[in-house]
Amino acid sequence: MKVGVVGAGISGLALVHSLAEQDVDVAAFEAREAPGGVVQSRRVDGRVVELGPQRLRLTPGLESIVDDLGLRDRLAFGDDDQPIYVYHDGELRVAPLSVREAVTTDLLGPLGKLRMLLEPLTGPARPDETVDDFLVRKLGTQAARRYLGPLYSGLYGTDPRDMLVEYSLGRVLEKAGVDRSVLLWVVRTLWEGGESPPICTFEDGLGELTDGLYEAHADAISLETPVESIREREGGYELETAEGTERVDEVVLTAPAPTCADLLAPIDADLEATLRRFNYNPIGMVFLESAFDGTGIGTLIPPGSDAQISGLTWNSSFLDRDGLFTCYVDPLSYPALTEASEAELGRVGAAEFERITGAPATPIHVHRWEPGMPAYDRSWRAIDDLELPDGIHLCSNFVGRPGIPGRLRNAARLADELAEGSSSGA
Ligand SMILES: Cc1cc2nc3c(=O)[nH]c(=O)nc-3n(C[C@H](O)[C@H](O)[C@H](O)COP(=O)(O)OP(=O)(O)OC[C@H]3O[C@@H](n4cnc5c(N)ncnc54)[C@H](O)[C@@H]3O)c2cc1C
Structure with missing residues (x-):
């Protein structure tokens, strides 16, 4: 049996890893020139900047991948004991x-x-x-x-x-x-003394995890190779890319819902229509450099506040990333998000940071995610109508928990199901 995987973000990479562990033949295709999907770590002015997720929890599933990849000594831990603040009535107050x-x-x-x-x-x-x-x-x-x-x-x-x-x-x-x-x-x-797993990242950011997974399975993953179409063929499927055609028995899509809709449209028009119902919210990320020396994980800015940002992560404090703060802009806090220039977003982020913390800040990088985050709004009723043809599977964040530990769990569970089907000849 061969499994074809669309996308090499954390879901696709974790799936390839789990399938390879169980000796299931797999071919994965990634549209971008780099693996990781929304996990993207960069160096900007010497600082590690995370364009997507800022940190995760070292759950048992993650720990076992970290050990498989020999990354344990690259782990960097965050300080979980620091408070989260809420910006309320013009002041920072501790969230209880x-x-x-x-x-x-x-x-x-x-x-x-x-x-x-x-x-x-x-x-x-x-x-x-x-x-x-x-x-x-x-x-x-x-x-x-x-x-x-x-x-x-x-x-x-x-x-x-x-x-x-x-x-x-x-x-x-x-x-x-x-x-x-x-x-x-x-x-x-x-x-009962139950504790959450510790907050962690890697010395050079979360990209170390996705790069490590890619390097361990590079022979099964084609970068810069978007899947252009999926066709049904005698008990299986063909994945069409610019490089040729891959014949597979099972297909797993890990991309956002609109891309899944495009690719599955020729196979099932009802499924396409259902997939188009899921809403996403764009997110703007403004990375700021500041001498602000507050101690905390970040700031939450509830909707309805007059601030034009929705939150801040204090990377400088709880992750020990010198002078770095991440500012989030969403359409609720800043309705002009999708039309605004990067310079404008940078100005908004820095001005709101100063208003909230009292300290000046300089934007060092801006990134906008579209489609961004699954909205989990009323459009999620669509999930009740999601019926997949035999041999087609979704391992995308809009059908499960979006956090990375949840993505790893979904991928491991699906890999087990596929491996079981393969060994029973189903
Ligand atoms: C701004 C932001 C902050 C977040 N913060 C956190 C956090 O702090 N902690 C946490 O645990 N989680 C966080 N999350 C959630 C988590 O990062 C994501 O849910 C998870 O990384 C999604 O991974 P994925 O592989 O499912 O999807 P993606 O990362 O979207 O990967 C899908 C991949 O499919 C590829 N693709 C698309 N179309 C095609 C095609 N036709 N052919 C081939 N490839 C294709 C894409 O290029 C992409 O690489 C955050 C998410 C965002 C956006």
């Missing part, structure tokens, strides 16, 4: 993510804090409930709107009022084993 922070923060008033304690008395998510309605009902308006809603939805650049719990937060809570009360789950986890 621990019991100590919940007691001491001035982000919530006494009534807002007390209201959170009523959460165990509230019921589970209701059909068609939005993330905003759900969090307000369970934890009160202050906690929901000042930090919990934005903390979750800000990852995707979507307004919590446009996200349905069933297709977004509900799935995360279910996976984490939260049945009815989030608060009781947190207390239980703390009691």
Whole structure:
């Protein structure tokens, strides 16, 4: 059996790695001249700049790949104990993510804090409930709107009022084993001593991981070779590229939904229409250099604030990346995002950074992602109508968890299924 993989971002690379471990024949094609997809690390003025993800969690799945690739001594750990701040009423306030922070923060008033304690008395998510309605009902308006809603939805650049719990937060809570009360789950986890895996990156950025995966499997991955079409052929498929035709038994697509729609249109028009329903949000990334010496992981800027950015990562502080800060611009915070020039985005990022932290900053690089992040908004109802023909699989972030540990898990699970099918002759 041969598996054809479209895309060599982290999902495609992890899939190739897991398939190769199980001796399954695989051919992967990547449109760009470099592997990694949205994982892209660069040096700008001597600093490691991450155009996409800034860091990840060293989950067991990641740890085993790191060891396979001999990258353990390249790991760099972030300081998990630093606070996350919320920009509220013109000031930076600590987001209460621990019991100590919940007691001491001035982000919530006494009534807002007390209201959170009523959460165990509230019921589970209701059909068609939005993330905003759900969090307000369970934890009160202050906690929901000042930090919990934005903390979750800000990852995707979507307004919590446009996200349905069933297709977004509900799935995360279910996976984490939260049945009815989030608060009781947190207390239980703390009691049992459960800890999140540490935050990490690599000395030269996350690109070390994707480059390492590519180098380990370079003979199976063709760079600068976009798949132009997929055709059905006698019990299998043909992947058409400028270099020729690859005959495969199974096809895995790891690209964003619009590209999957283009490639699958000739095979299944209904599937194409379903794939076109998934919305994405563009994201602008402005990389700033500043002498600001605050200690923290970053700043969350809830929708509705007058700031024109949606958040900041303080790479300088928690990742020890000297003087570097990453500023996020999404269409909620800056509706002109897609038309703005890079110079304009740089100016907006630096001005808002100074307003929020009080320290001047200089833009050193700007990058815009389009299509950007899966929005996980109401358009995710489309997932109920997603029916794939035999031999076609999706291992893209819009059908699973977008975080890199989630991508690694999805890839490993699919590789197991394909390897099992191959050994049973299915
Ligand atoms: C700005 C940003 C910040 C993020 N921050 C974090 C973070 O801090 N931590 C975290 O864990 N996650 C983060 N994420 C999420 C995570 O990085 C992504 O979900 C994940 O990297 C996506 O990987 P992927 O391989 O599924 O998709 P992609 O990286 O999109 O890869 C798809 C690949 O397919 C290729 N391709 C497209 N069309 C074709 C074609 N026709 N033929 C061949 N190849 C094709 C593309 O060139 C691309 O390389 C972030 C994402 C973004 C965008």
